[in-house]
Every structure is written in structure tokens, then in C-alpha cells.
Amino acid sequence: MARKPENTTKVVETTGHEWDGITELDTPMPRWWLWTFYLTIIWGIIYVILYPAWPMIKGATPGLLGYSSRAEVQADIDAVNVENAPLDAKIVSLDLAAIADDAEVGNYAISGGGAVFRTFCIQCHGAGAAGAVGYPNLLDDDWIWGGDIETVYATISHGIRADEDDDTRLSDMPVFGDDYLSEDEIAQAAQFVLSLSGQSTDAALVAEGAVVFEDNCAACHGEQGMGDREVGAPNLADAIWLYGGDLAAVTDTITNSRGGVMPAWSAEGRLTESQLRQVAVYVHELGGGE
Amino acid sequence: MSTETPDDAPKLYAAREPVFPKRVKGKFRQLKWWLMIFTLGIYYITPWIRWDRGPEMPDQAVLVDMANRRFFMFWIEIWPHEFYFVAGLLIMAGLGLFLFTSALGRVWCGYACPQTVWVDLYILVERWIEGDRNARIRLLRQKWDARKVRLRLTKWTVWLLIAISTGGAWVFYFADAPTLFVELFTGQAAFVAYAFIASLTATTFLFGGFMREQVCTYMCPWPRIQAAMMDEDTMTVSYREWRGEPRAKLSKSKDDDSLGDCIDCNACVAVCPVGIDIRDGQQLECITCALCIDACDEMMVKVGRPTGLIAYLTANDEPLERAGEPPRNMWKHLIRPRTVMYTALWAAVGLALLVALFIRPEIEVNISPIRNPVFVAMSDGSIRNDYDVRILNKHGETRPFHITVTSDDLESNFHVELQGVEGVIVSAPADDTFSQRVYIVSDPNDPAASRNRTEVRLWIEDMASGDRAYVDTIFNGKAP
Known part of the structure; x- marks a missing residue:
């Protein structure tokens, strides 16, 4: 189709450029476009004056309105906290054991505790609370310090071997490889420990190990190796091993000792009293609670 | 390319020609009155029918309970996961159309x-x-005076009242009608109820009073789709042009055999609610309301000619009638492969829904295994798997459910423990879904404890009725 020459009625300047006889029209921008463009410039200037804009070495120019997205988030969080304040107050006032079954705050506490758990606890205990080597599984029925809700709450609040809290749970297993026991004695004790949970062992070593155990270990772990929650001594007669239950791991434990650390979550304003109680309820509901 | 419109281009918009349908009497008009009473009756009365379902359930026969996600229809109660019933009903409605x-x-x-x-x-x-028609035409053309204002205002007021009660009736399907009725007048009803009444009032008033046939002609997609379902055997309102033409006034055609039966009285045009002339042939505006048949028949009887100059006809019969033969029997048109097929499909969907309705269980159980971790090793060496179990109790009362586990693996022993509950019986609240954390535990030295996967079946038994439901899942042991 033959094209009509453009712009035959109105005369418009060309840009002055010419390539092989083709010139470029210097058609002005449509007025609406131009006005929109100017408006965006004005908008930009106002924005720069009112809002944070120019990046500086530290932060940015604050703007007249003093707006900050961080402050906005904080305001939202504060608003939610104010809204939940009655629930939190009730959680603090209730008996720990009564929180989970309370019609008003039960679900709030469990899901709130879950949120706290997912934020602060899963780094060590895992998203499913199944723990890892050295980090206890919170789902099973084996508890080093006790699994009733009051004890769980105390452990969370004050931590384990936490320097920042005077009431923290402390227990130090001696480093028996450090001149306390000879390598032979350690091997004997390890065999005895394995026999406690019925693992196949060397009968002769077990007999000798029983003596070593009674002299050195029974004070905390008990004569039958059933452990003692008062001092945080694990049960050695069950099927659960925090640091591994084979001969090598047990020998290593006796030789070098073990001792995990958990922060005291009540210290330094880490968690509020309500949050501490919520996460205690959540952990207690996971399946291992006593 | 020019964006200017040439002066001789056809206009893209035609102003509406006002339509003034004249009153008509006849069998189709009669049928339409009864259908109007019937359909409007269904619409307005249905929400007020009561239906006793027990103390904890709504007693409205037809209720779409959005808040509780339930759809009640007489003795049927539809849960969200059974929404295919509604889909099925819609499919049936479609196939019926x-x-x-x-x-x-x-x-x-x-x-x-x-x-x-x-x-x-x-x-x-x-x-x-x-x-009637002539008075309304005169009223439209005359200047605004007191009488015109009074008539118009009266008409609009009555229209508006009808529109409000139309929108008002709609919301009763979504809440307890007597309660909502009182709330609507005391200002206590939900905002959404007022919003729906307002928007439906506006559309009814506008569509019924002012837009009328334009809705059918320009807005509705259905007429455009309908052509796909029609063929030469479809009975539709047509004009027997071969009998009526050439048309002439009665005074002329009375004595002239070369003229047709149509006396050009325009009765068919005057009664038409969409403002067309059926004698021009089938037109997309025609909604086949059949009022022109009544109008023409009435006129033919008056002038002593046979009725049926305008009638339900099929395209297939036209050549026959032109050749002077009688049309085929109506039923030969109606019963043909296409209609038989639609009927069969419609009945099949209906039958499937009925069967599904009668075999659907009163209790259901769903399970979602907790896979993080896949198992928990207990201190005595036993292995525990955790599951979230949802029990659907469709009864109108709280019922106790007994939870057990079985396995085809006869060497394995499992037992069930429940989170926060002593024993293995939970009570699930009425007409609701109840969630319970369930533990399946294997014995310490059980083969399943050291096997990767064992298939197990979780049973729930409604202890009140003895009904049982089960769900299959996997028990994960410590893989070797």
C-alpha cells in the first residue's frame, strides 16, 4: 500500500539531520505528555524535601516528615503488642500448667510459642525440634533437667551454663582423660556404660568398669546409671544418646567431658515473660512433655 | 494512517428506540403469568422455609452459610470439600439449558x-x-405537567419498591431470614448485607425499568452462545411468510385471493417487548417470548382466518409447508440425537450426584503425617511417629471417637497415644472438623521400628453409632 507522505498539512521543522534523503521530523511532544513530565519533576522535588532521599555515608537525608520504614514497622509491632496485651497479661497471671487448656489464650500461647521457637530455637534444636548431636531432641521422653512444664520453663528462662544468668543450670562433668583415669580405666568404664543399655560388651572389662564407674561416675549418674535430673546428669541406661552411644563416642565423652550451652532467654530482655511462658507451653506440647 | 473518522462513516452508536409493549391475551401470555408467579414465588419464599436440623444447627431450609462454610439445602448439607455437588448442579443447569x-x-x-x-x-x-401502549406513547411525547410527574413518580416508586425487595430477598439466602429481617430494619445487619441490597436494588431498577431488552441484545453473552445449540429442527417463533405474504389490509385482501393472510395490523409488532417485527424473519433480538403468536392468533380469529400465521416452527418444515404439505409431527423434531444426547448427559450427571449423595459418609478422617522429624526415638527404644488427624463429625451433636491403628504386617505391634488426652477416645464437636495430634508407637524391638516404611491404617470409630472410617498412612522406622 502506498503511504501518503506524512505531515503534508502542517509544516514542522526537521532536526536538520539527513541520511540518504531521509530527514527526521522534529515533532514537539504532545502537551499532555509534557505536562505529565513536568509534574513528575515537581513531584520528585517535593518527595526529596519530604522523605528520606539522598544517601549519605551514614544513613540518608531524613526529609521533613521524618518518615522511616523501620519506625513504621515498629509502630505496627507496637500496635499488635498493645492489642495482645490483655492476652499476654493473662498468660503471665495463669498457672503454667493451665495455659495450654485455657479457652482464651491456649491457642494464642501455642502458636505464639511456635513463632518464638522458629525465631530463636531452631538454630540448634531444629525446625522440627528433633535436635542434633549435642542438641537435645525435644520430642522424645528423655529429659536431662526434667520435662514437666515448670522445669522446661526454668531451663528456657535461665539457660544452661549461661554466663549471663546466675541462676543458670550448671553441671560440669570432669575431664577424666586429664590425669583422673588411665586409658585402661576409661576403656573399662566405657564398656560398663554400654552394658547399662544392654549393648553387647566385653564381660571382663565390664566387671572392672563397674568398679571404675562406682568410684567416679555413680555420684552423679547413679549406681544403675539412671542419671539424676537434679544435677543434669543424663540417663545412661536408656536408648537415647545426646553425643552418640557407640564405644568411640562414649570413650570420647569420658575422656574429654561434654557440656552444651544454652542462652538464658530471660536475661538481657531477650524474651518477655509472656514469650518465655508461650515457648515453654509450645515445647511441652510437642510430644515429650511430662 | 489517519485517526480521523471520515464524515460518511457509519455511526457506532444508535440511540435506543423506545419500546411500548401492548397488552395481549392468549395461551402463551397465560403461561407466562403462571411462570412469573412460580419463579418469583420460589425466589421470595424459599429463604423463609424452615427445616429442623437439631438444636445446634440452623433451621433454614436453604442457606448458604459463608461464615461456617456450609451450604444447606433441605436435608442435604454440603461441606467445602463437597463443593463438587454444587458444581454438579451447575453442570446440570447448563446441560438443561x-x-x-x-x-x-x-x-x-x-x-x-x-x-x-x-x-x-x-x-x-x-x-x-x-x-396501555398508546397512552404511554402519548405520555412520552407530551410536555412535563403535573400529571406526567405524578405518573412517573408513582411508577418509579413502585419499581423501586420491587427492586428493594428483590435485593432484600437475595441476602436472606445467606443468613437466618427472620433474624436478618429484623436486623435490617434496626440497622444491626452486616455492612455487606446492605451493600448487596443496594447494588441489587440498583441493577434491578436499572435493568428492569430502563435498560430492558438492551440487556438481552447487548450485554448478555448467552444469546450469542445459544446459536451453537440450535439447528434446523429447533422449534422457534416464526412467521409463515409463505402464507402471510403479500400482506394487505383486510379491506383489500378480503376479496383478492392473490393476497396473503397477513392483514398488516401490526399487532405482532405492538406487543413485542424487544421492539422487532417478527415478519422480517428470525432476528438476534428475538427472545421467543411468543407474545406475537398470541397477538396474531387473536387477530386471525377476529377476521375468521386460521390461526398460526405466527407459530413455533422449525426451519426443516418450511420447504414442506411451501410445497403445500403438512409439517411433521412436533415430537419428531423434539426427539432427535442432539436432544437425546443432552438428556442422557443431564441424567448421567444427575444420577452420579444422587449416588454420591447417598454413599457419602457421615464421618470422615484426614491425616497429615509430621515429617520433621520423620520419627522420634524414645528412651525405651520404641519408635514414635506423629500425625495430625482431622476428624469430620457431620452429626448435629458432639460424639466420642475411638482411635485405633492396624497394619497388614502381622509381626509388628503398634499402639496409639493422643496428645493431651488420656486414653484413645476423643470427643469431636458437632458439625465441625476436629484436629487431634496422634502418636503411633511401635514396640522397642519391633521389625517396624527398624524398617524404613510400614503401611498402617488409622481407624476412627464413632462410638455412638458404630460407624467406622479409616485412612491409610506410612509409619517410618529407623532405617538400617
Whole structure:
């Protein structure tokens, strides 16, 4: 189709450029476009004056309105906290054991505790609370310090071997490889420990190990190796091993000792009293609670 | 390329020609009155029918309970996961429309469509207040005086009242009607109820009073789709042009055998609610309301000629009639592969829904295994798997459920423990879903404890009725 020459009625300047006889029209921008463009410039200037804009070495120019997205988030969080304040107050006032079954705050506490758990606890205990080597599984029925809700709450609040809290749970297993026991004695004790949970062992070593155990270990772990929650001594007669239950791991434990650390979550304003109680309820509901 | 419109280009918009349907009497008009009473009756009365379902359940026969996600229809209660029943009903409605369209053309449009029914009602009101066709035409053309203002205001007020009660009736399907009725007047009803009433009032008033046939002609997609279901055997309102033409006034054609039966009285045009002349042939505006048949028949009887100059005809019969033969029997048109197929499909969907309705269980159980971690090793060496179990209790009362586990692996022993509950019995609240954390535990030295996967079946037993339901899942042991 033959094209009509453009712009035959109105005369418009060309840009002055010419390539092989083709010139470029210097058609002005449509007025609406131009006005929109100017408006965006004005908008930009106002924005720069009112809002944070120019990046500086530290932060940015604050703007007249003093707006900050961080402050906005904080305001939202504060608003939610104010809204939940009655629930939190009730959680603090209730008996720990009564929180989970309370019609008003039960679900709030469990899901709130879950949120706290997912934020602060899963780094060590895992998203499913199944723990890892050295980090206890919170789902099973084996508890080093006790699994009733009051004890769980105390452990969370004050931590384990936490320097920042005077009431923290402390227990130090001696480093028996450090001149306390000879390598032979350690091997004997390890065999005895394995026999406690019925693992196949060397009968002769077990007999000798029983003596070593009674002299050195029974004070905390008990004569039958059933452990003692008062001092945080694990049960050695069950099927659960925090640091591994084979001969090598047990020998290593006796030789070098073990001792995990958990922060005291009540210290330094880490968690509020309500949050501490919520996460205690959540952990207690996971399946291992006593 | 120019964006300017040439001066001789056709206009893209035509102003509406006002339509003033004249009053008509006849068998189709009679049928339409009864259908109007019937359909409007269903619409307005249904929400007020009561149905006793027990103390904890709503007693409204038809109720769409959005808040509790339930759909009640007499003795049927539909849960969200059973929404396929509603989908099935909609499919049946669709297939039913296909069937009627292939058999009788736009019979839905002409008789049962809410737009047609409400426009019919609005025209009835209009005729009551402003008079019949000629009076209304005069009223439109005359200047605004006190009488015109009074008539118009009266008409609009009555229209508005109908519109409000239309929108008002709609919301009763979504809440307890007597309660909502009181709340609506005391200002306590939910905002959404008022919003729906307002928007439905506006659309009813506008569509029924002012837009009328334009809704059918320009807005509704259904007429455009309908053509796909119609064929030469579809019975539709047509004019027997071969009998009527050449048309002439009665005074002329009375003594002239070369002239047709049509006396050009325009009765068919005057009664038409969409403002067309059926004698021009089939047109997309025609909603086959059949009022022109009544109008023409009435006139033919008056002048002593046979009725049926305008009638339900099929395209297939036209050549026969032109050749002077009688049309084929109506049933030969109606029963043909296409209609039989639609009927069969419709019945099949209906049957499937009925069967599904009767075999659906009163209790159901769903399970979602907790896979992080896949198992928990207990201190005595036993292995525990955790599951979230949801029990659906569709009864109108709280019932106790007994939870057990079985396995085809006869060497394995499992038992069930429940989170926060002593024993293995939970009570699930009435007409609700109940969630319970369930533990399946294997014995310490059980083969399943050291096997990767063991298939297990979790049973729930309604202890009140003895009904049982089960769900299959996997027990994960410590893999070797």
C-alpha cells in the first residue's frame, strides 16, 4: 500500500539531520505528555524535601516528615503488642500448667510459642525440634533437667551454663582423660556404660568398669546409671544418646567431658515473660512433655 | 494512517428506540403469568422455609452459610470439600439449558430468565399506572405537567419498591431470614448485607425499568452462545411468510385471493417487548417470548382466518409447508440425537450426584503425617511417629471417637497415644472438623521400628453409632 507522505498539512521543522534523503521530523511532544513530565519533576522535588532521599555515608537525608520504614514497622509491632496485651497479661497471671487448656489464650500461647521457637530455637534444636548431636531432641521422653512444664520453663528462662544468668543450670562433668583415669580405666568404664543399655560388651572389662564407674561416675549418674535430673546428669541406661552411644563416642565423652550451652532467654530482655511462658507451653506440647 | 473518522462513516452508536409493549391475551401470555408467579414465588419464599436440623444447627431450609462454610439445602448439607455437588448442579443447569435451547430455541430467554420475568413485572406496573401502549406513547411525547410527574413518580416508586425487595430477598439466602429481617430494619445487619441490597436494588431498577431488552441484545453473552445449540429442527417463533405474504389490509385482501393472510395490523409488532417485527424473519433480538403468536392468533380469529400465521416452527418444515404439505409431527423434531444426547448427559450427571449423595459418609478422617522429624526415638527404644488427624463429625451433636491403628504386617505391634488426652477416645464437636495430634508407637524391638516404611491404617470409630472410617498412612522406622 502506498503511504501518503506524512505531515503534508502542517509544516514542522526537521532536526536538520539527513541520511540518504531521509530527514527526521522534529515533532514537539504532545502537551499532555509534557505536562505529565513536568509534574513528575515537581513531584520528585517535593518527595526529596519530604522523605528520606539522598544517601549519605551514614544513613540518608531524613526529609521533613521524618518518615522511616523501620519506625513504621515498629509502630505496627507496637500496635499488635498493645492489642495482645490483655492476652499476654493473662498468660503471665495463669498457672503454667493451665495455659495450654485455657479457652482464651491456649491457642494464642501455642502458636505464639511456635513463632518464638522458629525465631530463636531452631538454630540448634531444629525446625522440627528433633535436635542434633549435642542438641537435645525435644520430642522424645528423655529429659536431662526434667520435662514437666515448670522445669522446661526454668531451663528456657535461665539457660544452661549461661554466663549471663546466675541462676543458670550448671553441671560440669570432669575431664577424666586429664590425669583422673588411665586409658585402661576409661576403656573399662566405657564398656560398663554400654552394658547399662544392654549393648553387647566385653564381660571382663565390664566387671572392672563397674568398679571404675562406682568410684567416679555413680555420684552423679547413679549406681544403675539412671542419671539424676537434679544435677543434669543424663540417663545412661536408656536408648537415647545426646553425643552418640557407640564405644568411640562414649570413650570420647569420658575422656574429654561434654557440656552444651544454652542462652538464658530471660536475661538481657531477650524474651518477655509472656514469650518465655508461650515457648515453654509450645515445647511441652510437642510430644515429650511430662 | 489517519485517526480521523471520515464524515460518511457509519455511526457506532444508535440511540435506543423506545419500546411500548401492548397488552395481549392468549395461551402463551397465560403461561407466562403462571411462570412469573412460580419463579418469583420460589425466589421470595424459599429463604423463609424452615427445616429442623437439631438444636445446634440452623433451621433454614436453604442457606448458604459463608461464615461456617456450609451450604444447606433441605436435608442435604454440603461441606467445602463437597463443593463438587454444587458444581454438579451447575453442570446440570447448563446441560438443561442446552437441552431446552436445542429443542425450543431461546425458551429460557422468553419465559424463565430473571431479566425477562422482572421486565415483565415492571411492564405490568407501568401499564397499571400509565396505561396501555398508546397512552404511554402519548405520555412520552407530551410536555412535563403535573400529571406526567405524578405518573412517573408513582411508577418509579413502585419499581423501586420491587427492586428493594428483590435485593432484600437475595441476602436472606445467606443468613437466618427472620433474624436478618429484623436486623435490617434496626440497622444491626452486616455492612455487606446492605451493600448487596443496594447494588441489587440498583441493577434491578436499572435493568428492569430502563435498560430492558438492551440487556438481552447487548450485554448478555448467552444469546450469542445459544446459536451453537440450535439447528434446523429447533422449534422457534416464526412467521409463515409463505402464507402471510403479500400482506394487505383486510379491506383489500378480503376479496383478492392473490393476497396473503397477513392483514398488516401490526399487532405482532405492538406487543413485542424487544421492539422487532417478527415478519422480517428470525432476528438476534428475538427472545421467543411468543407474545406475537398470541397477538396474531387473536387477530386471525377476529377476521375468521386460521390461526398460526405466527407459530413455533422449525426451519426443516418450511420447504414442506411451501410445497403445500403438512409439517411433521412436533415430537419428531423434539426427539432427535442432539436432544437425546443432552438428556442422557443431564441424567448421567444427575444420577452420579444422587449416588454420591447417598454413599457419602457421615464421618470422615484426614491425616497429615509430621515429617520433621520423620520419627522420634524414645528412651525405651520404641519408635514414635506423629500425625495430625482431622476428624469430620457431620452429626448435629458432639460424639466420642475411638482411635485405633492396624497394619497388614502381622509381626509388628503398634499402639496409639493422643496428645493431651488420656486414653484413645476423643470427643469431636458437632458439625465441625476436629484436629487431634496422634502418636503411633511401635514396640522397642519391633521389625517396624527398624524398617524404613510400614503401611498402617488409622481407624476412627464413632462410638455412638458404630460407624467406622479409616485412612491409610506410612509409619517410618529407623532405617538400617
